[in-house]
Amino acid sequence: MSRENVDSTMALPSLERRAKLPRDARIGRYRLLELLGEGGMGAVYLAEQREPVLRIVALKLMRASLPGPNAVARFKAERQALARLSHPNVAAMYDAGATDDGFPFFVMERVEGLPVLQYCDEHRLAIRARVELFIQVCKGVQHAHQKGIIHRDLKPSNVLVADAEGRALPKIIDFGIAKAIDVDRPLGDDATAVLTSQGVLGTPAYMSPEALSGDDLDTRTDVYSLGVMLYELLTGLRPHRVEDLTFAAVVKTVAEHDAPLPRTLFRTLDAVGQRKIAELRGEDQHSLDSALGGDLGWIARMATAREREERYGSAADLASDLERHLNDQPVIASPPSLRNRATKFARRHRAGVAAGAVVLLAIIGGIAGTTIEMVRAQRARAEAQAVSTFLTDLLESASPWQRKNETTVRQLLEEAGDRISHELKDQPGARAQVMSTIGASEFHLGHLDRAERLLREAIRLRIQTDGPNSMIVAGLENDLGLVRKHQGHLDDAERLLRESLVIREKARGHMHGSVASSISPRSWPCAARTARRRRRIARASRCARRSSRAEQTTPICRRWP
DSSP: OOHHHHHHTTTGGGGGGOSSOOTTOEETTEEEEEEEEEOSSEEEEEEEEOSSSOEEEEEEEEOTTSOSHHHHHHHHHHHHHHHHOOOTTBOOEEEEEEOTTSOEEEEEOOOOOEEHHHHHHHTTOOHHHHHHHHHHHHHHHHHHHHTTEEOSOOOGGGEEEEEETTEEEEEEOOOTTOEESSTTSOOOOGGGSOBOTTSOBSOGGGOOHHHHTTOOOOTHHHHHHHHHHHHHHHHSSOSSOOTTSOHHHHHHHHHHSOOOOHHHHHHTSOHHHHHHHHHHTTOOHHHHHHHTSTHHHHHHHHHTOSSGGGSOSSHHHHHHHHHHHHTTOOOSOOSOOHHHHHHHHHHHOHHHHHHHHHHHHHHHHHHHHHHHHHHHHHHHHHHHHHHHHHHHHHHHHTSTTTOSSOOOHHHHHHHHHHHHHHHTTTOHHHHHHHHHHHHHHHHHTTOHHHHHHHHHHHHHHHHHHHOTTOHHHHHHHHHHHHHHHHHTOHHHHHHHHHHHHHHHHHHHOTTSHHHHHHTSTTTHHHHHHHHHHTTOHHHHHHHHHHHHHHHTTOOOOSSOO
8 A cells, every 4th residue: 555545545534533423334335333442453343234144243444543554564464363263262254355445444253242351250250160261262362373373462351251152252352463473374564563662562461571572472472471361360460560660670570570379469468359359259268268279379370480481382281281170180280399499599599509519419328228218118108008098988989888789890990990080189109009900900801991091001100109110110011011912912012021021120130030920921921922923933932931941940131032
């Protein structure tokens, strides 16, 4: 568009500043009904479409106060972003064009709703309902990311919630400063976007540290903005109070301070403020304080981590962790590890840490052996107690006094498998022990697929608690190898049996009885038969000879060929 064309059409969007429009104000086939609002890029009108269908829509027209080709390019970039998207939680675009005088416009789905925070407060939604609503928002954002679009201005006013068929349906709007992830399909020149007074895109209170500092952005900047919104849904407060700060102070605050946990933030309010926030969520002060603790707080904290590498990798990951929380399953988010805290401390105090490390290592070396054995013994006792309690409760629940009908072994095993993750959530060792026991039982009952799943999970947990080279892991891999053999997956069975033997040889030596038992007729003839089925006659013969020699306790070679 030439400069002359822009100047000659300045009078057209004077409609933007009038709430009451002329009776027959039209843009193309759309009759404008009223002005809904104005933003940085344009004005949004309620409009009536008559052709080819009759419906009420929202029409966004570029502002007259943004002349020049750059403004047109940015406005068209928003149209292009919306054209890529088709998701229940994103406002749809229906049509696009230009006025007779050359001003671009596009037509969107009309969302008759309230900003998400206002909707939640007016309906006094409980914490669980707010989280369920927020998960839908995350899914809409994830759809945009999959289509190569970063929103860059996610905030409560850009998420409208309407009631659709008896349920709340959030819709993401305003992709006016969206950015294309892929360079092959650019949305427009970022330099033409609506900027803050400091030349930064977006709304500072919801912007990630990298966005505030002008770094290159990826989808995790939207994850940060979602995290700020989650704080507001939970506590009514944002993690950083930046309302009265200069832009430079906002950048410094967000870049240098971790977000406090939601519970900590809630406790900074006085009694009146806490009571007001709690009432809007259908809680009292104490119950809300409790609800903000635990996993939910760490999820919000992880979403707003200062370092993008420490955040959720995607909006889908954030949504999945919230769903796990609602289902009482273990979540990814957790308190910062000792390693992370130590690393950050070391960066701040390099000299002192270097000197202290020498002394600390000497002290640790003197007591390490005793401490390790003590911890192992305590953990073993705790695991045994947890397993005993779990099995006792399980058997008591199967008592005829508790149920009308007799419980079969199969039913009991299925129930045990379903209850493990919840009741032994915080005791991975005990959970692994019960899973391995149930897995062995399922194997003997012929339920191979279920046995495989349980044993694989038990191995994963034991690797976490005992390390990949523990004798417990070796035993479980041996059991899983037998299951895989019976499933007909011979290569996997062979691999598992190999790994089991290697671990035992490293731990006990090749002449130890447990090593001999691992290649006894109970297991190695299985491998020999596996090899035989694969027509590896020579290897099968050597395996069989090993098994025979092991029974006579004669030495065997260190490596299986």
